[in-house]
Amino acid sequence: MAEHYKPQKYKAWELTLEERFQEYFPPLGEREAVTEANRCLYCYDAPCMVACPTHIDIPTFIKKIATGNVKGSARTILEANLLGATCSRVCPVEELCEGACVLNHDHPPIMIGRLQRYAMDYAADRKIKFFEPGKRNGLKVAVVGTGPAGLSCAGELAKLGFDVTCLEKKPLAGGLDTYGIVVFREPVEVSLSEVKMIEQLGVTVKTNVTVGKDVSFDELVKQYDAVFVSVGMGNVPALEIPGEELEGVVDGLDFIEETKIMKLDSIEFGNRVCVIGAGNTAIDCVTIARRLGAERVMIVYRRSEAEMPCYHFEYEFALKEGVSFMFLTQPIEVVGKDGKVEGLRCIRMDLGGPDASGRRVPIPVPNSEFVLPCDMVVTAIGQKKRIDILEKLTAFGVKNSKGYIVVDPETNRTEHPKIFAGGDCVRSKGEASTVMAVQDGKIAAKAIFNQLVGSTTVQQAATRK
Amino acid sequence: MANLEIDFCGIKSPNPFWLASAPPSNSGYQVQKAFEQGWGGAVWKTIGAPVLNVCNRYGTIDYKGSKIIGLNNVKLISDRSVETNLKEIKEVKKNFPNHAVIVSVMVESSKEAWQDIVKRVEDTGADGFELNFGCPHGMSERGMGSAMGQVPEYTCMVTEWVMDVATRPVIVKLTPNITDIVQPARAAVKGRASAISLINTINSIMGVDLDTFRIVPDVGGKGGHGGYAGPAVKPIALHLLSAVASDPEIQKAKLPISGIGGVETWRDCVEFMLLGATSVQVCTAVMHWGFRIVEDMIDGMSNWMDEKGFKSCDEFIGKSVNRISSFGDFDLGFQTVARIDHSKCIQCNLCYIACNDAAHQCIDLKDLKLSDQTNERLWPVVREEDCVGCDLCSKVCPVDDCISMVEIETGRPHITWNELVAKKPEVLEWDKMEEYRQGANIHIH
Numbered sequence: 001m002a003e004h005y006k007p008q009k010y011k012a013w014e015l016t017l018e019e020r021f022q023e024y025f026p027p028l029g030e031r032e033a034v035t036e037a038n039r040c041l042y043c044y045d046a047p048c049m050v051a052c053p054t055h056i057d058i059p060t061f062i063k064k065i066a067t068g069n070v071k072g073s074a075r076t077i078l079e080a081n082l083l084g085a086t087c088s089r090v091c092p093v094e095e096l097c098e099g100a101c102v103l104n105h106d107h108p109p110i111m112i113g114r115l116q117r118y119a120m121d122y123a124a125d126r127k128i129k130f131f132e133p134g135k136r137n138g139l140k141v142a143v144v145g146t147g148p149a150g151l152s153c154a155g156e157l158a159k160l161g162f163d164v165t166c167l168e169k170k171p172l173a174g175g176l177d178t179y180g181i182v183v184f185r186e187p188v189e190v191s192l193s194e195v196k197m198i199e200q201l202g203v204t205v206k207t208n209v210t211v212g213k214d215v216s217f218d219e220l221v222k223q224y225d226a227v228f229v230s231v232g233m234g235n236v237p238a239l240e241i242p243g244e245e246l247e248g249v250v251d252g253l254d255f256i257e258e259t260k261i262m263k264l265d266s267i268e269f270g271n272r273v274c275v276i277g278a279g280n281t282a283i284d285c286v287t288i289a290r291r292l293g294a295e296r297v298m299i300v301y302r303r304s305e306a307e308m309p310c311y312h313f314e315y316e317f318a319l320k321e322g323v324s325f326m327f328l329t330q331p332i333e334v335v336g337k338d339g340k341v342e343g344l345r346c347i348r349m350d351l352g353g354p355d356a357s358g359r360r361v362p363i364p365v366p367n368s369e370f371v372l373p374c375d376m377v378v379t380a381i382g383q384k385k386r387i388d389i390l391e392k393l394t395a396f397g398v399k400n401s402k403g404y405i406v407v408d409p410e411t412n413r414t415e416h417p418k419i420f421a422g423g424d425c426v427r428s429k430g431e432a433s434t435v436m437a438v439q440d441g442k443i444a445a446k447a448i449f450n451q452l453v454g455s456t457t458v459q460q461a462a463t464r465k
Numbered sequence: 466m467a468n469l470e471i472d473f474c475g476i477k478s479p480n481p482f483w484l485a486s487a488p489p490s491n492s493g494y495q496v497q498k499a500f501e502q503g504w505g506g507a508v509w510k511t512i513g514a515p516v517l518n519v520c521n522r523y524g525t526i527d528y529k530g531s532k533i534i535g536l537n538n539v540k541l542i543s544d545r546s547v548e549t550n551l552k553e554i555k556e557v558k559k560n561f562p563n564h565a566v567i568v569s570v571m572v573e574s575s576k577e578a579w580q581d582i583v584k585r586v587e588d589t590g591a592d593g594f595e596l597n598f599g600c601p602h603g604m605s606e607r608g609m610g611s612a613m614g615q616v617p618e619y620t621c622m623v624t625e626w627v628m629d630v631a632t633r634p635v636i637v638k639l640t641p642n643i644t645d646i647v648q649p650a651r652a653a654v655k656g657r658a659s660a661i662s663l664i665n666t667i668n669s670i671m672g673v674d675l676d677t678f679r680i681v682p683d684v685g686g687k688g689g690h691g692g693y694a695g696p697a698v699k700p701i702a703l704h705l706l707s708a709v710a711s712d713p714e715i716q717k718a719k720l721p722i723s724g725i726g727g728v729e730t731w732r733d734c735v736e737f738m739l740l741g742a743t744s745v746q747v748c749t750a751v752m753h754w755g756f757r758i759v760e761d762m763i764d765g766m767s768n769w770m771d772e773k774g775f776k777s778c779d780e781f782i783g784k785s786v787n788r789i790s791s792f793g794d795f796d797l798g799f800q801t802v803a804r805i806d807h808s809k810c811i812q813c814n815l816c817y818i819a820c821n822d823a824a825h826q827c828i829d830l831k832d833l834k835l836s837d838q839t840n841e842r843l844w845p846v847v848r849e850e851d852c853v854g855c856d857l858c859s860k861v862c863p864v865d866d867c868i869s870m871v872e873i874e875t876g877r878p879h880i881t882w883n884e885l886v887a888k889k890p891e892v893l894e895w896d897k898m899e900e901y902r903q904g905a906n907i908h909i910h
């Protein structure tokens with residue numbers, strides 16, 4: 001029987017726990033994909049390509065879907081972005097490629113992300129291998145951290161013939177793609193299969209190795225011809241309000257991690273959940289709490305709707321999921337009984353004049369305190385800077401600014417000639433994203449190649465299969 | 466509502482929309498259903514010689530998500546007996562006396578056979594005949610169909626046999642698989658035909674399966690040419706129609722023409738009629754969508770006529786025929802250039818690459834600073850002095866009315882090619898041609 005197109009219908013109460021954590025967007029069927037691909041104008045000098053941080057040749061990969069050359073389509077994507085499968089799922093396409101689509105003038109834009117996923121799924125289902133390790137050039141590179149920046153750098157270097165070793169603190173590689181992106185956006189398997197693809201290029205991935213503890217930067221710099229630092233950011237910083245130590249106050253990133261690697265029915269969650277913060281991570285926390293089964297979930301945010309840092313589509317998604325938003329509400333204390341959370345004391349805020357960033361400053365409204373009854377508080381107010389790493393790198397002359405490693409944007413090289421860095425740990429400006437981390441890895445790989453092998457001999461070392 | 470009635474050499478029809486002789490007009494059930502839904506007439510599926518059909522009769526071309534922009538078939542004429550067909554024709558005519566019921570016939574090439582079938586059809590009360598000289602497959606190998614239509618002498622001869630006994634109008638249906646369609650059309654006139662219809666299907670092979678290496682359509686591992694029809698053939702049909710409609714001999718004989726080939730909407734119908742068709746016939750579109758498409762044909766054409774102030778079809782049938790000319794009589798001084806409306810432009814830059822790679826390299830990508838965006842993309846801009854007015858850019862532009870071809874006057878002499886070579890035969894040499902261009906202000910870079 002034909003595979004019938006299933007329009008998206010999400011009624012939480014009709015679904016099992018497992019079903020609620022399936023990928024949010026169903027895969028496109030063949031006909032759907034081809035029809036959508038044919039809608040693409042095949043622009044010359046296409047703006048979507050420019051808007052993609054990794055500059056995937058989007059019109060070409062879409063055209064190939066239209067002609068039935070889906071394998072070729074997948075190659076086009078991966079040639080520009082080894083993590084095309086993750087990116088097709090997690091990229092904020094509204095802000096990137098799809099936002100730049102010329103059709104936006106008077107049509108919905110092409111569903112670039114979902115078409116990309118279609119091509120990536122096609123290749124994954126058929127276990128197609130696209131690249132071979134390059135001819136060995138005898139040079140060794142260490143990659144610290146295996147998030148998208150590290151994997152991308154490692155893969156590109158392996159294609160160019162380098163001997164690459166990745167060192168990863170966690171038991172699984174993949175960085176936030178494995179541990180931080182909610183499963184209904186990207187299943188863990190997708191991230192892990194990308195790790196496997198990088199390993200098949202000859203990259204050695206050593207997990208459970210913390211650089212700075214199990215092995216020092218000094219050793220790396222001595223033993224390797226270059227070091228790429230892609231350690232990402234830290235956990236959620238403290239709220240610095242009383243009651244933070246109570247049982248039931250959870251770090252948002254830890255909460256998300258549990259849904260990635262634990263059995264869903266073994267995860268503890270509250271019935272009334274307050275999530276503090278209104279960035280994309282906060283939205284992820286509040287929606288997984290909801291999907292786990294929490295009855296009442298709310299975002300507590302001290303500014304208003306207009307200042308929320310999350311993407312608009314994330315906000316809309318949360319509203320659809322039944323999340324309530326407490327705007328202009330500042331938490332001032334977690335209240336509890338017998339060591340357990342019972343509520344969140346808040347104070348109402350008003351907006352005053354703009355601050356340095358141009359956002360209006362919230363000002364407490366006198367005598368407006370109240371307690372929100374809840375049994376779980378999830379913190380999602382950003383990520384800690386990697387001061388530990390920055391301090392260690394300073395010894396090599398590596399500079400940092402406001403908690404981020406300083407690199408030359410053309411090469412992603414630090415002040416030290418052997419040390420390169422990329423990903424969230426250098427992203428001092430703008431919204432950090434997976435695809436930007438991938439591009440950093442690419443830039444660094446190219447720069448390492450140019451520096452150590454020489455740009456004049458740039459040959460496409462990756463042999464075609 | 467405008468009056469859509471037509472009079473086609475004495476055959477009255479409530480509107481110009483007829484089913485072409487094909488599967489949709491295969492039986493009494495179908496034709497009656499079509500009439501109930503609004504079709505003005507039907508040319509019954511060709512009856513005549515006994516046949517046997519094969520399986521997998523169709524091949525199609527789908528284009529970018531649109532199904533059946535072209536349809537190929539290796540079907541034969543009716544595979545039901547003449548007896549059965551005649552009985553049903555009689556009944557339909559009795560039930561629908563005011564609709565046009567025309568019977569398509571094809572028999573072996575003998576006078577007796579043709580005259581016999583004509584007499585039998587006349588007994589049904591049908592309004593007229595269509596002689597199928599067009600089927601390009603199956604029947605032609607047996608000396609019928611296009612084997613007749615491709616030889617003007619045969620066309621004339623069989624038409625005469627039929628005219629000798631027919632008391633009702635006779636339409637000769639022409640095949641497009643011929644070098645000059647005017648020749649068989651004139652032969653039909655010579656044979657005293659009452660009307661002409663065209664086109665029948667075009668010889669074609671639809672494709673090859675990349676996995677099985679089989680031909681499409683595949684008949685048990687083999688394939689061969691079949692007849693091509695549907696939206697893709699419309700331009701060919703319009704050309705052949707216009708060739709016949711503008712031929713002085715046909716014009717003198719005043720034969721009405723029934724236009725066929727790729728008609729799907731009322732717009733197509735109007736175009737055929739503007740080029741001289743009195744009625745139009747439809748097959749593939751009905752095979753694709755069913756009889757119900759006629760509702761919009763009636764409604765759309767009638768609204769169009771109201772808008773244009775036409776009270777009846779006669780007022781616009783053939784209205785564009787006098788514009789059919791040929792290259793030698795075109796005005797060489799008529800000049801246009803492409804102009805891009807940047808308020809509509811979406812910067813897909815397809816015009817740029819088309820002009821650059823396939824025309825005359827006269828669209829530049831420029832920084833126009835039309836918005837306050839910091840890294841604004843480049844805009845396509847035509848260098849009008851170099852534009853040759855080929856019209857390619859406006860054809861590739863996906864936005865309506867964004868690129869228009871604007872008529873300009875640069876002092877080029879308004880002269881036709883025929884006039885030019887009569888006056889200055891020396892331009893047939895390149896150096897003289899260059900000289901002439903200099904003087905005429907024609908610069909091709």
Ligand SMILES: Cc1cc2nc3c(=O)[nH]c(=O)nc-3n(C[C@H](O)[C@H](O)[C@H](O)COP(=O)(O)OP(=O)(O)OC[C@H]3O[C@@H](n4cnc5c(N)ncnc54)[C@H](O)[C@@H]3O)c2cc1C
Pocket residue numbers: 090091092144145146147148149150167168169170173174175176177180181182185209210211212230231232233253256280281284422423424425432433434435437
């Ligand atoms: C909850 C959440 C949701 C997100 N959702 C999206 C999204 O939908 N779309 C999107 O584009 N982006 C999203 N992002 C951002 C995106 O995940 C990051 O920008 C991206 O992962 C950064 O990649 P990276 O390689 O720099 O760092 P990471 O992915 O953080 O990887 C760093 C790796 O380094 C390892 N490491 C750290 N220190 C050491 C050490 N000393 N020794 C060895 N290994 C070490 C870590 O264990 C980790 O594996 C999200 C981020 C978060 C927190």
Ligand SMILES: Cc1cc2nc3c(=O)[nH]c(=O)nc-3n(C[C@H](O)[C@H](O)[C@H](O)COP(=O)(O)O)c2cc1C
Pocket residue numbers: 485486487488510511536537538540541542543569597599600638664665666692693694695696698725726727728746747748749750
């Ligand atoms: C399946 C099929 C069978 C046809 N059979 C006949 C036929 O028996 N007699 C005939 O004169 N034309 C026949 N034709 C040709 C059609 O009458 C018509 O001339 C042609 O299809 C072009 O019109 P269209 O583009 O509307 O289909 C047939 C066409 C098709 C597709």
Ligand code: SF4
Pocket residue numbers: 802803819820824825826827828847851852853854855856857858859
């Ligand atoms: S009309 Fe032809 S030559 Fe002129 S700009 Fe357009 S494509 Fe180029």
